[in-house]
Amino acid sequence: MDEKQIELKKIIMDTKTLPTLPGVINKLNSLSDNDKSSVQEMARIVSSDQVLSARILRLANSPSYGFYRVSTISNAMILLGVNVVKSLAISSSIFEVMEKNSVGLWEHSLGTGVVSNLIAKKLGLPECEEIATAGLLHDIGKVIISLKCSEAVCEVRRMIDEKQIYMLEAEQEIFGTDHAEVGAWLAKNWFLPDKLTEPIFCHHNVATSENHRIKTSVVHMADVLIKASGFGDSGDNYVPQIQQAAWDALKLNEQIIAELVEDLEDKLVEVKNFSLELQQGFDAPPP
Ligand SMILES: [Fe+2]
Ligand SMILES: [Fe+2]
Numbered sequence: 001m002d003e004k005q006i007e008l009k010k011i012i013m014d015t016k017t018l019p020t021l022p023g024v025i026n027k028l029n030s031l032s033d034n035d036k037s038s039v040q041e042m043a044r045i046v047s048s049d050q051v052l053s054a055r056i057l058r059l060a061n062s063p064s065y066g067f068y069r070v071s072t073i074s075n076a077m078i079l080l081g082v083n084v085v086k087s088l089a090i091s092s093s094i095f096e097v098m099e100k101n102s103v104g105l106w107e108h109s110l111g112t113g114v115v116s117n118l119i120a121k122k123l124g125l126p127e128c129e130e131i132a133t134a135g136l137l138h139d140i141g142k143v144i145i146s147l148k149c150s151e152a153v154c155e156v157r158r159m160i161d162e163k164q165i166y167m168l169e170a171e172q173e174i175f176g177t178d179h180a181e182v183g184a185w186l187a188k189n190w191f192l193p194d195k196l197t198e199p200i201f202c203h204h205n206v207a208t209s210e211n212h213r214i215k216t217s218v219v220h221m222a223d224v225l226i227k228a229s230g231f232g233d234s235g236d237n238y239v240p241q242i243q244q245a246a247w248d249a250l251k252l253n254e255q256i257i258a259e260l261v262e263d264l265e266d267k268l269v270e271v272k273n274f275s276l277e278l279q280q281g282f283d284a285p286p287p
Contacts, residue, residue, distance in 0.1 A: 005176030104233025141183030
């Protein structure tokens with residue numbers, strides 16, 4: 001790594017300049033996920049913050065989770081699971097930034113969440129909601145990079161056009177790191193579980209996923225399909241192939257892909273409507 005790369009990486013990976021998280025997060029992290037009384041305590045803590053609760057319920061009612069019509073935080077915890085609600089709480093401040101300043105990336109993320117859920121359900125996988133959350137969060141590193149190094153991000157965009165390379169490659173050349181690594185670092189800092197952190201870290205290189213390869217494969221595949229559909233903006237317009245490691249892990253065949261692409265078209269109309277609704281008032285209370 002050259003000096004400039006070292007400097008930029010230092011800026012990105014500085015925990016002191018991470019977006020401020022709601023104070024309730026620390027309290028949430030200190031509670032155990034498996035203990036029943038902790039779950040009730042968590043719901044109570046989150047519900048005490050009305051803005052945060054409204055944001056979580058908005059996201060919980062997003063098409064990523066199949067329109068559950070979740071109306072309370074304790075319901076969200078029961079329907080979506082504590083891990084999902086915790087990561088929604090943790091991500092809500094980031095999502096707010098993303099939804100206002102980078103609609104294209106927000107739609108790409110939301111779309112990947114929805115398609116991840118679609119694939120997980122189609123293949124009959126367990127923990128569909130957590131897979132959807134991993135999809136929703138997979139490019140969160142891009143938000144951190146653009147928050148901290150907005151000027152260098154212009155350079156990334158220029159390099160993508162000039163060299164016709166993927167965003168990941170341009171990031172590696174400029175920062176000596178990439179959004180997958182930054183996203184996973186962030187998720188670890190926020191104490192998200194490994195089953196969310198690993199898909200974020202490995203979504204561009206499925207073969208490196210050791211413990212959660214199925215979840216990683218789903219997120220990778222959803223990312224590719226959403227790019228191929230032209231929905232949202234992930235930063236570059238080049239559609240990669242689905243990696244062999246994902247074909248193998250999910251035992252995919254051409255017919256499954258064809259069926260998924262068909263289901264996806266209808267879903268994307270819902271996602272677009274949801275995204276537009278959010279842009280009109282992210283902080284408004286849920287219906
Ligand atoms: Fe990515
Ligand atoms: Fe992506």
